[in-house]
Amino acid sequence: xxxxxxxxxxxxxxxxxxxxxxxxxxxxxxxxxxxxxxxxxxxxxxxxxxxxxxxxxxxxxxxxxxxxxxxxxxxxxxxxxxxxxxxxxxxxxxxxxxxxxxxxxxxxxxxxxxxxxxxxxxxxxxxxxxxxxxxxxxxxxxxxxxxxxxxxxxxxxxxxxxxxxxxxxxxxxxxxxxxxxxxxxxxxxxxxxxxxxxxxxxxxxxxxxxxxxxxxxxxxxxxxxxxxxxxxxxxxxxxxxxx
Numbered sequence: 001x002x003x004x005x006x007x008x009x010x011x012x013x014x015x016x017x018x019x020x021x022x023x024x025x026x027x028x029x030x031x032x033x034x035x036x037x038x039x040x041x042x043x044x045x046x047x048x049x050x051x052x053x054x055x056x057x058x059x060x061x062x063x064x065x066x067x068x069x070x071x072x073x074x075x076x077x078x079x080x081x082x083x084x085x086x087x088x089x090x091x092x093x094x095x096x097x098x099x100x101x102x103x104x105x106x107x108x109x110x111x112x113x114x115x116x117x118x119x120x121x122x123x124x125x126x127x128x129x130x131x132x133x134x135x136x137x138x139x140x141x142x143x144x145x146x147x148x149x150x151x152x153x154x155x156x157x158x159x160x161x162x163x164x165x166x167x168x169x170x171x172x173x174x175x176x177x178x179x180x181x182x183x184x185x186x187x188x189x190x191x192x193x194x195x196x197x198x199x200x201x202x203x204x205x206x207x208x209x210x211x212x213x214x215x216x217x218x219x220x221x222x223x224x225x226x227x228x229x230x231x232x233x234x235x236x237x238x239x240x241x242x243x
Contacts, residue, residue, distance in 0.1 A: 012198035037182035083216030086207035094200025133172035133189025140164040
C-alpha cells in the first residue's frame, strides 16, 4: 500500500508542478500562441488533407472516445463490472474532480482557440486546457490501473495496456487535426487528467486498505432484499406452529 501511495502521490505532485510551469508559459502572453503551438498547428494543417476525407471521419470517431458521454459510459461499465464497489466510487470522485478542475482553469485563463476559419468542427468554449485531452488521460489511465488491479488474464491486461497507451496519444491528437486546440492546450489537459487519475487511484488504495465500500453496494442491496423476503416467508410458518 505504502509503495503505491508514494508512487501515485509523486505522479500527482509532478503533474501539478509541470502544469504550473506550462500554465506560466501560456499565461505570459495569453493572446499569442507559443512557437511550439504555431509549428505544431501548421504541421497538422499541412498533413490533414480535405475535410471530407478519411482522416476527418476517422478522427471524428476517435475524438468522441473522450467526450462527456464516453466518461459516463465508462463509469456505468465500471459500476456494472464491480457491482458498485470502491473502484467505481473512486472513478466517480476522480471524474468529478477532473470536470471541476477543467472548467475552473478554462474560466481562469480564457484562452481563445485557433483561427475559426481553419477549424474542422465547431467549439464554443475556451481553449486551455483541452477537455478531451483531460478526459482521455483520466479514463484510459484509470482503465489501465483497473485492469492491473483485476483478476483478468495476462493477455487481456497486456492488450488493454497497449490500447490505453495508444488512445491516450491518439485521442488528444484529434483536437490538433481538427484545429480546435494548440499543443500546449493538449499538454495541459493531459497533465490535468494524470493528476485526477492519481488522486482517484490514491482514494481507491485507501478505500481498499481500510475496507471502505469493500463490499459491492449492488450486491449488498440485493442481499438485503433477499434477506427480507426470507424473513417474510419464515414468519407465517412460525405462526402456524403456534396455532
